Amino acid sequence: MNAQRIILLLVFICTLSSQELTAQIKRTIKGSVKDSINQALPGSYVRVITGKDTLTVITDKEGDFSLSNITTQSSGLLVRSIGYKSHTTTVTFLEKQDLVELGNIILKTEFNMLDEVVIKGKITPIRVMKDTIEYNADAFMIREGDYVEDLLKQFPGMVIKDDGKVTSMGKELTKLRVNGKDFFTSNVAEFIKKLPSSIFSHVQVIDDYGDEANFTGIKVGQPRKVLNLVTKPGKDKGTFANVSGSAATSNSYGLNGNANVWKGRKQMSGGGSFNNTSNEAQINNNTNGAVSFSDKIGKKLYLRSSYNTGNGTYENTNFTNIESVNSLGTINSVNENKSNSENGNHSLSMGLTSEESGKFFASGLDVNLSKDNTENTSSSLQTGVIRQDLFTSSTSKQNSPNVNINMSLGLGGKDKRGRASLSFSGRAGGSKGHQDILTDIDYYDKDTNEKVKDSLLNRLVETRNGERAINAGFNYSKTLGNPKDTIQKSIEFSYSFSVSSNNNELETRVKDISGKISFIDSLSNVYTSTFINQNIRGGYRYNSSKINYGIGFTLQPSILMGSYEGRTDKINQKTFNSSPSGNFSYVISKTQSVNMNYNGSSNAPRFDQLQPVPDTRNLQNVIIGNPELKTSFNHNANVSYSLFGITSGKALQVGVNASTTLNEVVSNIILIKDTLNSLKQETRYVNVNGNYNINSNYTIGLPFGNRKYMVSMGGNVGLNNSVIFTDNVKNNNKGLNFFQNIGLNMDLKSFSGSAGASYSYSENNYTIVNFKPQNLESWNFNMNLAFKIRKSFNTSVDVSKNFTSGYRSGANNPLLINASVFKSFFKNNRASVNIRAYDLLNQGNNLFRAVSGNMIIENRSKQITRYFMATFSMNIENFVK
Template sequence: MNAQRIILLLVFICTLSSQELTAQIKRTIKGSVKDSTNQGIPGSYIRVITGKDTLTVIADKEGGFSISNISTQSSDLLVRSIGYKPYASIVTFLDKQKQVDLGNIILKTESNMLDEVVIKGKTTPIRVMKDTIEYNTEAFVIREGDYVEDLLKQFPGMVVKDDGKVISMGKELTRLRLNGKDFFTSNVAEFIKKLPSSIFSHVQVIDDYGDEANFTGIKVGQPRKILNLVTKPGRDKGTFANVSTSAATSNSYILNGTANIWKGRKQMSGGGSFNNTSNDAQINNNTNGAVSFSDKIGKKLYLRSNYNTGNGTYENTNFSNIESVNSLGTINSINENKTNTKNGNHSLSMGLTSEESGKFFASSLDANLSKDNSENTSSSLQTGVIRQDLFTSSTSKQNSPNVNINMSLGLGSKDKKGRASISFSGRASGGKGNQDILTDIDYYDKDTNEKVKDSLLNRLIETRNGDRAINAGFNYSRTLGNPKDTIRKSIEFSYSFSVSSNNNELETRVKDINRKISFIDSLSNVYTSTFINQNIRGGYRYNSNKINYGIGFTLQPNILMGSYEGRTDKINQKTFNSSPSANFSYIISKTQSVDMNYSGSSNAPRFDQLQPVPDTRNLQNVIIGNPELKTSFSHNANVGYNLFGITSGRALQIGINAGATQNEVASNIILIKDTLNSLKQETRYVNVNGNYNINSNYTVGLPFGRRKYMVSIGGNIGLTNSVIFTDNLKNNNKGLNFFQNIGVNMELKSLSGSAGASYSYSENNYTIANFKPQNLESWSFNMNLVFKIRKSFNTSIDASKNFTSGYSTGANNPFLINANVFKSFFKNNRASVSLRAYDLLNQGNNLFRAVSGNMIIENRSKQITRYFMVTFSMNLENFAK
């Protein structure tokens, strides 16, 4: 009896002890709250119901959170944040498990489905965030059948060009992402024409420093601008395909076909195109094909791959007038160039990325092979200081393979205070070319303008080149204090090392009238150069909800080495550059921000600028490099300011950019006598200081009528100074560019359009005494209207008129009118036929001007501008509702 009581008592004590031990197990749930762009959402509310207890915390400024003292094995989790849909789940612990890391909890934006046309007057249209300007699609007009391209045209400060390029604050958006992730090929121009506006809740323009910088927080250098589209909840999937065929009176035939399957991160696509244009102005026949695939291949590993191939034949004619200034006067050249090119290329791109909390991994492989065969005939009639006629015919073959490999790995410390990353990249490229050049030069008496002699020369030139480079880098940042603090301070250290090597061979032979071939040793060489660059940087960074800045100091030691086969002289230059680095951003409010950035970088001279052997492929301008050239160092700085109306959508954006270069490589154009006692140009290279550029731009957007209408005002002004030498005398080319425009845009249910006027002025003043400036001035007026008569029928017209003065060749101030009629049919308007007329008055001239060194170049291409095109298109799409 006593024994039984003792046993029962022991069992009872053990049971109580077990329950007590179970109650003493305290569990922890942690994670990070982020939006679809992988940016943390600070201030998010996190609630956990554990038994009879309710525990709450607020996410830190990076979106991170940790909740301890959880007593039950299963708990209810709720995450909320203003502007986002709530996230709820049940978190279950395994036996004896004390911590669950939920990783990234992605909150989707909260939005309502749009009707055919939705205009939300009280919605905040534009919001400013760190490195991001966000547009709320509900605040803009979206019609049935509108695509992202139509939506972007409504945003203040945004310009969508005819070729699909998107410009924001003077900079092109270089990459497309959906919900913060790469989308198919990430080609902006391609997919803004294919994705419907109605599936997106927000559009973001992001200043992106790269994935590695986003992980470590070390943001140095000039960012690139990318476009990120945020889908509405559950609408990140769909299939879309298009087949179209076109025929034009310019004897052009086009066939295109693409198909895309999109299921979140799983993406597959394929497509091809064929273009055949053959007329008196040009021949253009090309075929292209592409496939891509990306998907999750592991627990947290993602694969992307793209393959492209293409080949084509191109034949066109180009005309140019070149005015070259020098100490003796001006050389005017009237040039005509006819080219027939056949090319082919293959390119493969693959990448692996890992998405894991506290870790970062990315790798990529890019390979390309291109082949070109071309035939060229040209004439150059020179007057002024030199009176010569040059006639050249040539054939060439070029083979250029290249491979690039990149890999980055990042890890966070256990205490969450430190983050480190290492990177490696390598590239290898090569080329092999052969040219057969036949040159005929006619010489004239300067006084009588009579032909006095001629020269005939047949050269065979063979080139081989190889380029190899290896880059390695290490980045480390360490938080000072508690990583969960609202204000975070950190120190940074970066080191990078790169070695690039170039091998170049040039062999020149001459074929005489008896077809005997002789090797010309003085015009041939084998050259090898190596450039070693190191970048050592230390810095300090301050982050808060409103103010963020980073300051640092960079040391850049460089070594440039070079050698020539058969020569004893070698290049061995050591340079040391140092510069501060800084970036600053201040979020004044949700609709107002200012940012500043400064960085510096070293650049080695090109091979053709270093080699001392004459390059005689252009006998009127022989190029001789300078092996004593030094490495140049560039300074770049920019300031940006953004101001948006909270509900009105009014916008003001201002940008200022400046740059200066030390030891920049400049040309020295010398007039010398040739073997026939006539003059010719010879180009050499020297290092100069004094080159700079300053540019400022602004845009103002004034929407009214519930944003159905918007007045846009914008402009820019730029100042440049370029140092050049002519006949060993230093000269400056001071440039001024000014542009101003005003326009109005309207978006109605059955009518949309725009109209605008712009003025541009540019001048280039050389300090050469006998140079007469040629300033270019232009007024431009344009308008376009789209009449949506029915859902299945619309018509459009666009027109532009230019008034230009300053071209030496004269401009006919073209008045361009284009018109289009569009009819869709079948269920959901899947098929369509359009008839478009281009340049009805036949006044297009394709004329433009460029300035390079001591030359002002006016270029015009031969092209048929007036023609009619009919297009049949079948568009199949099914996006998640």
């Protein structure tokens, strides 16, 4: 009995000791709080309930937290942050486990905010994130009736061109998304004029590598710029429509209408237009129509579709001066070209996407059919090394059908350690054309400049071109370690395979003065080419809250094959290229980041550069391909740096781009004697090394006066070298381009304006003997003022003055003055009339210069620049307030 009591006493003591030891175990919970785009949420509230006790902590600037002295084996966890939904979960410790690392806790945006609670604080106008620059709309001036376009104009580094295209740091924003999803047709220029800026909280400019890269994390190649608009809670819906009519004193007029229904992912639109544009140099009539639809059609399946049709007639006249540099001197050509064309186009686009955690699926179909009928007359008067006059009239007809399909599939492992994607795409298309070309060449004596002979030739040219291509790829990434770790490391593997095939037929016939038609075998051929390219890449990626980089090595074997009907020689070239690849982004802080990218790619010569049969459609410059051309390889690298003031909004963005190409295909311009012992040009093609392009740019924005005023500066410097051949002799054209501007912008409630000055300089220095450098220099001064006299009435005027030198054809340094008056009426200002005057002093000219190979091209269009236009517009908008 005594023994039993002793045993029970020992058991009781051991139990108490065990409970005491258990109570003494101190446990810890660690984690990081982030938003849906993986950005840290500092200042978040984290609470753990342990029995009757409660432990609370606030996340640090990196979003990290650590809670210690937890005594219970199971605890409740609550995470809260202003503007986000609360997150609750239960954390359970294993036996003898004293640490649980939760990794990243993702908080979703809160869409049901309390109306009565208003929290005010300092607004951060610009935030730097990985691959993203985010602008806070509340930090900028938003007037009643402003659209997204008006908001974008205030962002440093952002430029909206006259055609509506938007650029950021010199790169065009090619796609539009709302809340991270494609919006209607994704046309940036179209919808920034239709969406009110008041419904958006943030605007993001994203370096996007594509849907597959977003899923697997494998970022290779050059990203495209995407504009993403983030709506305020619950404001991702609305209906908006517009009908407008316009007429101008230049005999131009138009009628446009469109309607759009937007309910989150459900989007429907339709519209049409008819426009006649006449400005003396051009008379264009075109009619267009379009419809689109996208919506959820399954549990997690989304459909998008669109159809566009259009047709038009175009009359155009332009004048071009071309200076061609060669070893004997220069050839100066004064050209006049008149064309009348009629074209039509039909395009259909459809796509399916599936959005499911750990999975990804997308497919698309695009069909396009276009036709074109053109009548053309031109004259080319040559002086210098060659003295000839060429007069040409021609008619042409061409049909071009094209079909493209694509599909991609992504899968993630159950343990979330591995992700893989498969992709496939194919395209088939071609064109069929007929040309009736009548040419007359006048030959002159090189000593007396007297006309000695003319030559008349009538050719009938038939072309049939077909293209087929298949692309397939596989990507796989494997996480090293725990996928929930704050720092993630992974290995990557990619493989892609592409085959493209071209079939081309060229038939040339000659019609004599009696109408007899003869087939010219030497100017006709049937040519087939095939290009096979493989891309094999292995790499490593590191990703943390601040640093993301990927490094790898790429192998690119390729085969180029070609054959010609009736010829025994064939093309069979095998090329093997290799290069490192990599990208690096470092978020130094919330206000500054660095991004770097490098990649290489192979490119096959075009079929017209390969075919050895003469193309005589331009008798002053016959083109003959080179079947021995090799595949070229392009190296491209860029680096950018961004710095923003966290509350001031001051901004600095700097970028450098560099590229060079191995075995680049360039022209070899040869002067040869014709049958009259005169000269004509002949273009052939060769591979060269030594071409490069280096371009640097920067923008600075200095806001003041509560961001109502901004001083902006920007510019770029470009250096390039182009290797050219003239008469089989290698030459170089070293170019320099410099641009600098400074401006002041003002945005007030009843007044806005801007004033600026810019300077540009370009030069081209050919190493050809006797070439005289031709440098182009230009100063521009501009001012724009807009007055909001009443809520429904405003007026504006803009003035610019140019001082330009260096054009061979001369420039008259115009002073351009435009003015407009705008009046809105009806309820909610739905209707408006806008009267605008263009070039009041009638001094406008349209000049531009381009450099291509051994040619300096100056183009001038003789068109009406002074005219008046009146536009009536009716807008119907119903967005969630």
